[in-house]
Amino acid sequence: MTPDLTKQVLTSTAETVLARRYYLKDSNGNPIETWEALTRRVANAVADVDKDQKHHKQLQEEFFDMIYRLDFLPNSPCLMNAGTDLGQLSACFVLPVDDSMDGIFTAIRNGALVHKTGGGTGYSFSRLRSKNASVRSTQGVASGPLSFAAVFDAATETIKQGGKRRGANMGVLRIDHPDIMEFITAKQDQNSFNNFNFSVAITDVFMQAVEDDADYDLIEPSTRQVVKQLNARKVYEKIVDLAWHNGEPGVLFIDSANRDNMTPQLGDFEATNPCGEQWLLPYESCNLGSVNLANFVVKGKIDYKRLKQIVRSATVFLDNVIDCNRFPIPEIKEMTLKTRKIGLGIMGLHDMLIQLEIPYGSDKGREIAGEVMRFIRDAAEERSIEIAQQKGPFPAYDSAVNAYKPRRNAALTSIQPTGTVSMIADCASGCEPYFSIVMVKHVMDGDRLIMVNRYFEQVARREGFYSAELMSKVADSGTVMGHDEIPVKWQEIFCTAQDIKPEDHIRMQGVLQKSGVDSSISKTINLPNNATREEVKLAYISGYKLGCKGLTVYRDGSRDHQVLNTKEGSEKDQQTAVVSERGPVKQNLPDTLDAKRYRVKDQYQKSVYIIVCFDENEKPMEVFAKFPFDNRVDLKDKSTMWTTTCRLVSLALRFNVPMDEIIKQLDRSSGHMQDLPAQLSKLFKSFLAGTQQGFSSECPECGGPLRFEEGCETCHDCGYSKCS
Incomplete structure (x- = not known):
């Protein structure tokens, strides 16, 4: 079917994202494509795998139609690179890190080649011997996994992925590795390992020890000997504490993943891709795409007939991606062709539920989501079996091990982040609810x-x-x-991510996992800023018991600012607002006030501290700006300007000027998303909303706010994503 190309299918935001990140450009950086041209480039390149078949032309139109109409979109590397000289179409890979200098630096080299072509990488550092373990070849001692992870991080920092995608890594360490405590706390200050997500691979043995409040063994990888024991509950509480602090480390339930390993004869899972939705064996790649569920509701009902057609076409598309892919190293090509794993996911789940008038966090919402995911999984498997009958099953298929009908792909479904892709489709990301309406x-x-x-x-x-x-x-x-x-x-x-109860986030993930996801799910369990550590603890336990294979918890605002509560006295003086016949009178302040300190970045990415003093009713009364190095000559003018602005705002606060009026003036004074008026405005708006969430992390490309979704930080203004 030829689509109606006169119909506008893209929003202005989508066009901006496409022009900035996806369209091919001339030597001056100007886009030379349209959405139609990009779609044709991608569809033809992937369909050309079957160019000798009678159905080749039909396949081209099938692929074109579903992408152009935004019914299905492949992952970003495919949209960017299909039909180009680069031709690397996979989103991410898992690379082994063996316990030798040759193995470690081979992994660094291979990672660099992957990042150069636009892919992300997952590494397990669990094979590396622990810090201070003996090294026979040099008669010395090992420096431990964290020291080498820092080298991986530095290597990633030097490479800009394909000119369009940042380096993204997942670092994994088993819970029974002797260096686990150092790993758990490695990202506590948010200034280390900035190119990594860190996750702890948690075993069933550990979870049982947590429940029993028992000790568990730490095992030296180089000798397989028990070297120490730790109390499981104390280790678990440390993971919880750090996750509450800033969302890292995440947790991966490695035994749950390996129970669903479709090719155990090839080895065990050790790591995932950067956002955790794909468990992969060493050298495997993930080839991803997502069905846009927003497009399949007609008159209040799900159009299952058309959904099945799109799922069948998308399964063929992703299988073809494997064959037309140009892999960055031979080992990846060999392993990918051996298992032929694909990750058919979803986006726009919340859009679908909204159109059905069903709340996301309800029992009915989970029921419908589970039904749809199961339907997609079944339709994909049906088509994969048919392809296997035509082209043969994945080469690693072994009827003695694999107790299922021969199919083309060892894995079929996952639910991945769709940050920029869902912006093109104008729908909610992955299986996440909208962050804001x-x-x-x-x-x-x-x-x-x-x-x-x-x-x-x-x-x-x-x-x-x-x-x-x-x-x-x-x-x-x-x-x-x-x-x-x-x-x-x-x-x-229209309840959004922050309003939905944490347990309902987890239940949704559990339902989707059990209903129709072969691999895993990238989803964020959103917690309010005032969530307790106990709630984080319960989130992890619930996720484990519901069969989730990994979990990311994010407490709202926990990465956005660092707060220092200061109390210089145990008693607060009474304060009253005074009004005279001459008009407002400046409010007197006591000698001691409670204060909170917020660390922000200015437009030059330099740290600035904003200190806000509150009265006993937590009403802001004074504002100060503090530069870490006020004696620097280049900061003097800026420091003076920020100080003057703070004094004027403080004066307005003490004269009881309504905060919305102050915000209005700050907004009108802002020249940049990261200058002081803009920063104060964001903060005061959070006070008005009663959230005190403070500052969101800022996009390094446009200065807009970053949101933590699907295990990754994404800018909804320009489409920047830390992971894609």
Whole structure:
């Protein structure tokens, strides 16, 4: 079927992302493609695997149609590189790290070649002998996995992936490795291993020891001898503490993953790709794509007939990707062709549920999500079996080991991050709920641009509760919840990531995993800023018991700022606002105030500290800016400007000027997303919303806010993603 090319299928945000990251460019960096041209390039390149077959032309149109209409999108490397000289179409790989200098630096070299072509890498450092273990060849002692992980990190830092994608790594260490405590705390200050996500590979033995409050063994990899014991519950609580602190390390349930290993004769899983959705054997690659569930609701019902057609076509597409791929090293090509694993995932799950008028966090929402994922898995397997009958099963298939019907692909489904890809499709990422329904985008003249979710705007206008004032209120509060103008039914249906209970996030992941996911799921369990360590602990236990193969927990705001509470007195002086006949009077302050310190980055990526002092009702009363090195000559002018701004804001606060008026003036004064007025405005908005979430991490490319979703930080303004 030839699509109607006169119909506009892309949003302006999608066009911006495509022009910036995906379209081919001329020597001056100007795009030379359109969405139609890109789609044709990708469809033809992947269909050409079957160019000698009668159905070749039909396949070209099939692939073109589903991508152009945004029913299915392959991963970013495929969109970027299919039909080009680079031709590397895989998103990520797992590389072995053997316990020798040759093995370690071979892995670093191979990782560099992967990053150069636009892929991400997963490494297990569990084979490396522990710190201070003996090294016979040199009569010395080993420096341990963390010292070598730092070398991997430095190597990644020097390589910009294909000019379009940053280096991204997953570092994994088994819970029974002697250096596990050093690994758990390695990213505590957020200034180390910035090119890595760290996850602990947790075993069933360890989880049982946690439950029993028992000790467990640490095993030296080089000798396989028990060298020490630790109390499992104390180690577990340390993992929880660090995850509560800033979301790392994540946890991977390695035994759960290996129970579903389709080719155990080839070895055990040791690591995942950078976002955790693909467990891979050494040298395997993941070849990913996602079905856009937002496009399959018609008159309040799921169009399963068309969904099956797209899943069948997408399965053929991803299988063909393996054959037309140009792999960065021979070992990866050999292993990928041996198992032919694909990762058919989803995006737009929340869009689908919204159109069905079902809350994401409800039992019904999980029921429908499970049914759809099972349907996709079954349809993909059916098509993979048919391809195997035509082209043969994956070469590693062994009927004596693999107790299932011969199929083309050892693994079929996963749920991966779709950050920039879902921005192209204008839908929610992966299986995540929307992070926000109404967003504010600041433009250079200081005005606010309100961006409203298309479904919410349609409903609000249809139901008669739409207004610019309400949209602004929703944007400032960050949620549709608690606004009297919005009927309770729609508050529940448009409930976002921060509003959904953590246990409902985990239940959704568990249902999807059991229903129809061969590999794993990249999903973030969002917790409110005031979540306790006990809630993080329960999240991990729940995920394990529900059969999840990995888990990422993120407490809102935990990466966004570092807060230092200071109390210089045990008693607070009473304060009262004074008004005279002449007008407002400046409020007197006591000698001692509570304060919080927030670390931010200015537009030059230099650290600045903002200290906010509060009265006993937690109302901001004074603001100070502090540079770490105020004596630097190049900071004097800037320091003076920031200090003056803080004094004026403090004066307004002490005269009881309404905070929304202060915010309005700060927004109008902002010239850059990271200058002081913009930073103060963001902070004060969080105070108004009652969240005190403070500052979001900022996009290194456009200065917009980064959101932690699907185990990765993503900018919804420009499409930048730390992992894709």
